[in-house]
Amino acid sequence: MSRIQRKNREAILSAALDMFSQHGFKGATLDQIAAQAGLSKPNLLYYFPSKEEIHRALLNSLLDQWLLPLNSISAKGEPLQEILSYMRRKLELVRIAPRESRIFASLILLGAPHSHPALEEEVRRLVLEKAIVLRDWMDRGLIARCDPVHLIFAIWTLTQQYAECGLPFRVVLGEHYDPHQEAEVFLEQVLRRMLRPRPQW
């Protein structure tokens, strides 16, 4: 693949990230993506055969980054710190990459006209692997017991809601309010209290 090809593919994926994250799969148009990438529409379709293929390629290129926070939980670390790190990494990802976050959120909410068996398989594998780690920590009394899969998704979704500066927060607290700082404090409180060993009452 030539240098110019690489550059154009990159420009297309970057433009697609913009459009798909703002308007969803249906709402984004090839016209917009081509314009944003500085290419004509036929030229766009020279690089990718269809809209679906652009979307698929985009998801594949983002998947590793997206799964990194959960993936970096280590069975060998101190349990609470590992879980807090997962939360902080995810929150940071959402802060610096809101568009990527919205792509995946939209995928979960509305699905896509094409399936992603490889993507689903990788998510399943990773979540189940980390759930085993969490359950082991609970068995050894290092953190309080709860359903590990629900815990993983709870942190996933709680951090997710702060993407794109958290629309609900902006609606309630003003257009220019940035909830990220408070978010970390709040989520650390939740997790510390939630996971403290031998819960009472």
Next chain:
Amino acid sequence: MSRIQRKNREAILSAALDMFSQHGFKGATLDQIAAQAGLSKPNLLYYFPSKEEIHRALLNSLLDQWLLPLNSISAKGEPLQEILSYMRRKLELVRIAPRESRIFASLILLGAPHSHPALEEEVRRLVLEKAIVLRDWMDRGLIARCDPVHLIFAIWTLTQQYAECGLPFRVVLGEHYDPHQEAEVFLEQVLRRMLRPRPQW
């Protein structure tokens, strides 16, 4: 308004709920909505002047139901029980009305081509009102201190993720897994541990 008019408007909104929740605003078409409602497309546009107006009317008709769980928090009740009731009502709403949940989630994620100032204003008013109630309970030491607005949204989003049987849960745990039962147990654990007065460590 005649009886037949009322019946048709109702059929249209019901069909619109189906289509908008499955495909989003852009993805839904008037053809599908008209067919589902048993009307011709021009007849559909006799009742509502445009696609946007259908969407707007639908949101308005669902708003009260959607805000009811939060609205029913009473300053006079026992704090933890009131908050658990909010969580349970929201979870029940998500269980029996997944389509409605997806409509609002999609609105938050992608917005809509038309604004909803009245809707936003009502959400803002309600959240701020209940945040004051929560803060008062914290000041009186009845529940542990945390940011009340973040708490309200945390419960909102944690229950939300179980809508439509919770796609991520189904991907990881199998197509026919239903997380609702476990969800209530899990969320009650989270909230009890989170809100227990005078937290230690």
Next chain:
DNA sequence: GTCTATAGTCGGATAGAC
């Protein structure tokens, strides 16, 4: 009030010259 028919627009995708 409800229909058939269709106008006008825009979407994704292709053909073929250069």
Next chain:
DNA sequence: GTCTATCCGACTATAGAC
């Protein structure tokens, strides 16, 4: 590899008969 030109289908919305 990139372009102009264009096809075709699907979409929202309107006109006008009944």
